[in-house]
Amino acid sequence: MVMCVVNGCDSKSKVYFTVMFHRIPTKDNERKNQWLAALNIDLRTPVESIKKWRVCSEHFAPEDYLENMDRVTHTTVRRLKDTAIPTIFRAQTGRSGSSPTTSTPQKSRPAALPAEFKVPLPLQRTSPAKTVMGIRPSAALAPTWTQLDPHNIESAGMDISSTSAFDISMCSEPAADPADTSFAPTSPSTSTTGSTSSSSGPLGGWKERKWMVNESKLMELFQKCSTCGTLMSEANQTIHTFCSRITVSFTCNNGHTGHWESCPNTRQMADNNLISAAATLFTGATYTDIAEWAGLMNLQIPKKSTFYNIQACYLIPVIDAAYKKQEYMVKARLISQTLDGEGVQLCGDGRSDSPGHSCKYTTYSFMDDSSSQIVTFDLIQVSQATSSVAMEPMGFRKGLEKLLDEGLAIKVITTDRHPSIRKLMREEYTNIIHQFDPWHVAKGMKKKLVAASNRRNCKDLAPWVKSVSNHMWWSCCSSKGDATELHRRWTSILYHISGVHRWEDNGREYQCYHKELSPDQQQMKKWLSVDSPAYKALLEIVMDKRLLKDLQQMTLFKHTGQLEVFHNALLKYCPKRLHFEYAAMQARTMLAVMDHNENHSSSREQAKSAAGLPRHNVVFQKQSKQWIARPIYTKTTQEFRDGLMEGVFERRLDPTVKYKESASHVRIPRLPANIALQPKPSKEDVLRAYTSRFKGPSERL
Structure with missing residues (x-):
C-alpha cells in the first residue's frame, strides 16, 4: 500500500480514496533539493531511499496541476506540473517543550487521538515566515496551515499535548508487546467496561463486535x-x-x-x-x-442462492472497482517512469487451475521487476484457445499487447522457456530483450540430474546434484551481463567436479573461485573421474546445446521468484481443483493481486524474537532430504478488505442498484456457454445409453 511520506499525513491508497501520489524528482538535483527542503527532509538522504517515497496530492495547490487527456482511459485527468513543489502542510501538535519532529520519514504511523480529543478547527493559511507554536518547522518555500479557533484566535498556539498521550493511557488498556517480557495480558475472567474494544470499530458499524448466541x-x-x-x-x-x-x-x-x-x-x-x-x-x-x-x-x-446473488450484485462489482483503481495507479507510475526515459522491466508467468493438460483456466500475470507489484493479468478459459497448452502464450500475448497499447516502454521481459512464447518474442517483439528465468532452467536441469543419478552406474552423481544447481545460480548472478563469461563460468563445473581447480583455456589460465582446499579436504572429497559414467552423464547435461544457447538469454539474472510468491497467494483465493464461474474466478484473482501488491510494495522485514534476533523455522526439505533454516517474515496485512467492505455498503445504499442484477461494467469476455464441443442431449437419451461394468445386465437401467 502506498503511503504519503509527509510526517503526520495519513493519506494512503485506499479503495475509495481519490488522492494521487507523486514521486520526489531525482533527475533534477535542484528540484529534488527544493522538494526535500519543503518536506523538511535531510538533503543528504540517499537517492535509493527517496525513490521509494511518495507525496500525496493533499500537499499541492490546485494551480500545481494540468488537465490532460489520459491515453489509458481516454478521460481528462490531472497531472502535476514540472515546476510544482509541495506547499500545503497541516498543523501537527507535539509534546510541550519537545524538539521539532525529525526530517526522517517514519515507517510507523502515529496513533490517532480518541474522538473526544479531536476538535475540528478551521484552517487559515499563514505566510512562510511566521512560526506557529506546535507546528513542524517548514521550509522557506512552504506555507503552513494553522488550526484556528473562530472565537478566540489567540488559542491557536495553545499547547494541548499535555492531555494527549499520557492522560488517555489511564482509560485504555495498552497493546501487548511480544518483545516485552514484563507484559501480562488480562485474564479471560476479567470484565471490562464498555461494549466495544479499541479495534472493534464504532458502535453500530459493520466492524461492531458480534457473538454467537444460542x-x-x-x-x-x-x-x-x-x-x-x-x-x-x-x-x-x-x-x-x-x-x-x-x-x-x-x-x-x-x-x-x-x-x-x-x-x-x-x-x-x-x-x-x-x-x-x-x-x-x-x-x-x-x-x-x-x-x-x-x-x-x-x-x-x-x-x-442468497450468497451467490449478493456476490454477483455487490461483491464482484466492488472488487472490480477497487482493482481497477489499484491497477491504474501501478500503470500510472510505470507510464511516468516511461516518460522519464527509464523504461520498464517486467517478468511474466502463467498459472493453471489444475495440473496436467486438463485445466479450465490459466492466469497469466505480469509483474514489475523493480517493485514486485502485479501490473496486470489475463484470465484465459480453455474454450478461448485451441488447446490447454495454447492458453499460456495466448494470455502472454493479450497482456503484453495491452501494456504496449497503454504506452509502456518495455525494455526487458523475463519468462520461462515456453516454446510458443520464445517464438512470439523472437518474431514479433524483437525490440524487447527476452530473458529466461534461472529458477525454471535450474529446475529442469535438476530433474535431468536426479534422473541420471538414479541409474545403476551413476550413483556417484547424486551428492553433486545440489552443487551443480547452485553453480547455475552463481554463474548467472556473477557474470555481470557478459554472455561469454557466463558460458565459461558455467562449464567450469566440469573441472571442479573432477578435482581440477586450475586449468588452461584458450591460452589463459583460470582457477576456481572458492578457497584453496587443504590436502585432507582434497583427498576426502568424492571427485568424479572423467572416465566414469557419472561424469559422462553430467557432461552431457552441462554441455547440452540448447542449454548453452539459452545461457545467452540469462545474462541479466532476472528471475520470477516473486511471481511464485504471488502464485502462493493465488492459491488462497483460487484453490486448485475447485471450479468457479469466470466472473468469480476473475474477482478472486483480483483479490489475490490486491493482497500481494499491498504486502510487496516494499520488501517484507524478517520477524524478530523478544531478544531482538531474527526468527527462523527449521524444516525438513523433501527435495533435498535435509534440515534447513527458513526465515520467518512479519505478518501480512489486508487493509484493502476494509475498503471493500465499505464499498459493499455504499453499493447497497445506491437505489439504482437492483438486487439479483449483475453489474454491466464488469469486464467479462465473450465465452461459449460451456466447454463442450457438442450440444447437450436430453437426459432420457443419456440414461438410455448408460451402462456400468459393475452391474449385471438385469441391474442396468
Missing part, C-alpha cells in the same frame, strides 16, 4: 415485558428468521408491544447477511466450506 438463551430475554415486567407466553410472540437475521415481535398481557431485530438493515437487507457473504469471498473462503462448518454447528448463515 436460541434458548436469546428467548430468555423475552420471558418478561420490558415495560411492566409481566410474564409473556410464547403465544404472544411472533418470530421471523431469514438467513442470519432473527426478529421477535411480542405483546404482553397488559397490551405493551415491542419489536426486536438481531442486526440492523440496509435498504431492507440484513447487514449480517451482507457481511457474512462479503467476509466469505474477501478472505478467499468458499461458500461450501463455510456452509458445512455452519451446518455442523446449526449456525444460521445466508443460503446458497
Whole structure:
C-alpha cells in the first residue's frame, strides 16, 4: 500500500480514496533539493531511499496541476506540473517543550487521538515566515496551515499535548508487546467496561463486535415485558428468521408491544447477511466450506442462492472497482517512469487451475521487476484457445499487447522457456530483450540430474546434484551481463567436479573461485573421474546445446521468484481443483493481486524474537532430504478488505442498484456457454445409453 511520506499525513491508497501520489524528482538535483527542503527532509538522504517515497496530492495547490487527456482511459485527468513543489502542510501538535519532529520519514504511523480529543478547527493559511507554536518547522518555500479557533484566535498556539498521550493511557488498556517480557495480558475472567474494544470499530458499524448466541438463551430475554415486567407466553410472540437475521415481535398481557431485530438493515437487507457473504469471498473462503462448518454447528448463515446473488450484485462489482483503481495507479507510475526515459522491466508467468493438460483456466500475470507489484493479468478459459497448452502464450500475448497499447516502454521481459512464447518474442517483439528465468532452467536441469543419478552406474552423481544447481545460480548472478563469461563460468563445473581447480583455456589460465582446499579436504572429497559414467552423464547435461544457447538469454539474472510468491497467494483465493464461474474466478484473482501488491510494495522485514534476533523455522526439505533454516517474515496485512467492505455498503445504499442484477461494467469476455464441443442431449437419451461394468445386465437401467 502506498503511503504519503509527509510526517503526520495519513493519506494512503485506499479503495475509495481519490488522492494521487507523486514521486520526489531525482533527475533534477535542484528540484529534488527544493522538494526535500519543503518536506523538511535531510538533503543528504540517499537517492535509493527517496525513490521509494511518495507525496500525496493533499500537499499541492490546485494551480500545481494540468488537465490532460489520459491515453489509458481516454478521460481528462490531472497531472502535476514540472515546476510544482509541495506547499500545503497541516498543523501537527507535539509534546510541550519537545524538539521539532525529525526530517526522517517514519515507517510507523502515529496513533490517532480518541474522538473526544479531536476538535475540528478551521484552517487559515499563514505566510512562510511566521512560526506557529506546535507546528513542524517548514521550509522557506512552504506555507503552513494553522488550526484556528473562530472565537478566540489567540488559542491557536495553545499547547494541548499535555492531555494527549499520557492522560488517555489511564482509560485504555495498552497493546501487548511480544518483545516485552514484563507484559501480562488480562485474564479471560476479567470484565471490562464498555461494549466495544479499541479495534472493534464504532458502535453500530459493520466492524461492531458480534457473538454467537444460542436460541434458548436469546428467548430468555423475552420471558418478561420490558415495560411492566409481566410474564409473556410464547403465544404472544411472533418470530421471523431469514438467513442470519432473527426478529421477535411480542405483546404482553397488559397490551405493551415491542419489536426486536438481531442486526440492523440496509435498504431492507440484513447487514449480517451482507457481511457474512462479503467476509466469505474477501478472505478467499468458499461458500461450501463455510456452509458445512455452519451446518455442523446449526449456525444460521445466508443460503446458497442468497450468497451467490449478493456476490454477483455487490461483491464482484466492488472488487472490480477497487482493482481497477489499484491497477491504474501501478500503470500510472510505470507510464511516468516511461516518460522519464527509464523504461520498464517486467517478468511474466502463467498459472493453471489444475495440473496436467486438463485445466479450465490459466492466469497469466505480469509483474514489475523493480517493485514486485502485479501490473496486470489475463484470465484465459480453455474454450478461448485451441488447446490447454495454447492458453499460456495466448494470455502472454493479450497482456503484453495491452501494456504496449497503454504506452509502456518495455525494455526487458523475463519468462520461462515456453516454446510458443520464445517464438512470439523472437518474431514479433524483437525490440524487447527476452530473458529466461534461472529458477525454471535450474529446475529442469535438476530433474535431468536426479534422473541420471538414479541409474545403476551413476550413483556417484547424486551428492553433486545440489552443487551443480547452485553453480547455475552463481554463474548467472556473477557474470555481470557478459554472455561469454557466463558460458565459461558455467562449464567450469566440469573441472571442479573432477578435482581440477586450475586449468588452461584458450591460452589463459583460470582457477576456481572458492578457497584453496587443504590436502585432507582434497583427498576426502568424492571427485568424479572423467572416465566414469557419472561424469559422462553430467557432461552431457552441462554441455547440452540448447542449454548453452539459452545461457545467452540469462545474462541479466532476472528471475520470477516473486511471481511464485504471488502464485502462493493465488492459491488462497483460487484453490486448485475447485471450479468457479469466470466472473468469480476473475474477482478472486483480483483479490489475490490486491493482497500481494499491498504486502510487496516494499520488501517484507524478517520477524524478530523478544531478544531482538531474527526468527527462523527449521524444516525438513523433501527435495533435498535435509534440515534447513527458513526465515520467518512479519505478518501480512489486508487493509484493502476494509475498503471493500465499505464499498459493499455504499453499493447497497445506491437505489439504482437492483438486487439479483449483475453489474454491466464488469469486464467479462465473450465465452461459449460451456466447454463442450457438442450440444447437450436430453437426459432420457443419456440414461438410455448408460451402462456400468459393475452391474449385471438385469441391474442396468
